[in-house]
Amino acid sequence: MRYALAGFLLIVTAFSGLMAVSRSVPKLDEPTKAARIELGRRLFYDADLSINGTMSCATCHEQHHGFADGNRTHPGALDDPGRRNVPTLANVGEFPRLTWADPRLTSLEAQVAVPVFGDHPVEMAMKGHEAEIARRLTRDPCYRTQFSEAFPESNGAIDYPKVASALAAFERALVSRGSDWDRSAHNDRAQLGARVFRRSCASCHSGVNFTDARYHRIGPVPPPNAADPGLAEITGRPRDRGRFRTPSLRNVAVSAPYLHDGSAPTLDAAIAAHTRIVPLPAKERGAVAAFLASLTDHAFLTNPAFQLPQTACGNAL
Ligand code: HEC
Ligand code: HEC
Incomplete structure (x- = not known):
């Protein structure tokens, strides 16, 4: 008898658990x-x-x-x-x-x-x-x-x-879906920048938000006592030291300074910080910065x- 009751309670608990799960993904009416x-x-x-x-x-x-x-x-x-x-x-x-x-x-x-x-x-x-x-x-x-x-x-x-x-x-x-880029309204300089970007940057800064949502290191491996170990802080794996999630680049022109520690004061400095993995001549960096400016969505801001x-x-x- 006691077991039957326990079983019953278990079923009730499991059922309300299920209900809680289905409630946690609510389909809300519009109002x-x-x-x-x-x-x-x-x-x-x-x-x-x-x-x-x-x-x-x-x-x-x-x-x-x-x-x-x-x-x-x-x-x-x-x-x-x-x-x-x-x-x-x-x-x-x-x-x-x-x-x-x-x-x-x-x-x-x-x-x-x-x-x-x-x-x-x-x-x-x-x-x-x-x-x-x-x-x-x-x-x-x-x-x-x-x-x-x-x-x-x-x-x-x-x-x-x-x-x-x-x-x-x-x-x-x-x-945010109203930038010049979303409307394919590029000027010439941004066009050149877009080509460089596709070639050199889009492997990580991919998709409509310009991020693969994965973790990469763009600079040298930081020392073991670095103030911010990046992904390694969570995983404990030495090879994750200095790895950070690729940031989205939407509205990036209005969000200076850049990088996880804010150490890059300008877009040019942020792009230059990738030199180890993607070396670009200054002229191409300038064009890419113009392309990045086309990701600003003034209506959103x-x-x-x-x-x-x-x-x-x-x-x-
Ligand atoms: C291997 C992947 C990878 C590639 C390739 C790459 N990036 Fe990044 N990018 C990152 C990561 C990771 C960060 C953050 C690094 C950090 O904070 O230490 C970043 C940061 C940035 C930032 C700063 C954004 C912010 O909000 O702080 C800009 C701008 C940027 N990248 C532009 C570019 C451009 C332009 C290129 C091509 C020339 C490029 N990236 C190529 C992974 C990549
Ligand atoms: C003192 C400044 C500060 C305040 C206040 C703050 N945030 Fe943040 N927020 C940050 C920083 C810094 C990060 C990045 C933290 C990290 O990566 O370790 C962040 C990250 C985030 C992210 C992740 C964004 C992404 O790209 O993944 C979200 C979402 C967010 N905050 C929402 C909020 C909300 C909601 C509140 C209020 C309840 C809030 N924040 C209050 C500084 C702040």
Whole structure:
């Protein structure tokens, strides 16, 4: 009898587990999806996601820089120095692996925990304060309305997983497909650059986002005590030292400085940093830089739908 009950419970547990899995890939109706993106947008700009209310996602991911920023690295809310250059978020919903060198991070929902709770480096410094996030947001009646519209089954309950889910929904809406390159509107110099690029660069910077999402080393092998071991930090394999994920090149002309440590101040310097694997004469580097400038999507950089929202629940924010 006891076994029968245990068996029954096991089946019930397995069944609800299955339900949870099918629920985790929701097919949202349009109004819910729109509400979730709009909520994610507000959260993206909300400094209440940092310990001392000084830092939002947008502090480091600025729209006019393609959702990167203009710094080599960006210090966290408690002034811990940043470790790596802020990557752009254009088309980030299409990336199979996230960040410069962590192949375990494959979903936007999971990635949110890195800036919010991470301590290597400390960014928004909320480690150990998960409940505080819910508490702060719940105080705002408009957030309660927005969460109930974005997650209709939850009756306005606010918790961190919903925060992450809404942020991910907003990030998936950050689609950039309006550059000159997308419209095949190249000038002559960019045409020459495009040819050089296809020959010398497209093996790694491949596809519509100009990345193979794989890990490569473009410079010399760093010493074992290097501040940033790259992929080796995760895999422990010496041959992964100095390997980083090929960055997307969309809107690259507005996201200087470059490379994982922000050490290249200009596009020319970033291209020159590949000399060991793809030596190019200065003239070709210039042409490639012109081609890269054709990947700037001005409509994306100024799209009002991605800006700090001016209103929520019909009231000015
Ligand atoms: C202090 C600056 C800072 C803040 C604040 C910050 N980020 Fe980032 N973000 C970074 C840096 C730096 C990286 C690259 C980290 C790495 O590769 O190790 C990154 C990487 C990412 C990536 C991966 C992009 C890619 O190309 O794979 C996403 C997505 C992202 N951040 C979203 C967010 C969201 C959402 C928030 C707010 C919850 C946020 N970030 C807050 C600095 C920041
Ligand atoms: C073997 C693969 C590979 C090839 C070939 C390659 N790249 Fe890269 N590229 C990378 C990787 C990996 C990085 C990041 C390296 C780092 O941060 O240490 C990178 C970084 C860049 C950056 C900086 C982007 C940013 O946001 O920081 C630019 C610009 C760039 N590459 C352009 C080019 C051009 C132009 C060519 C051809 C001349 C080229 N790459 C060839 C792999 C490659």
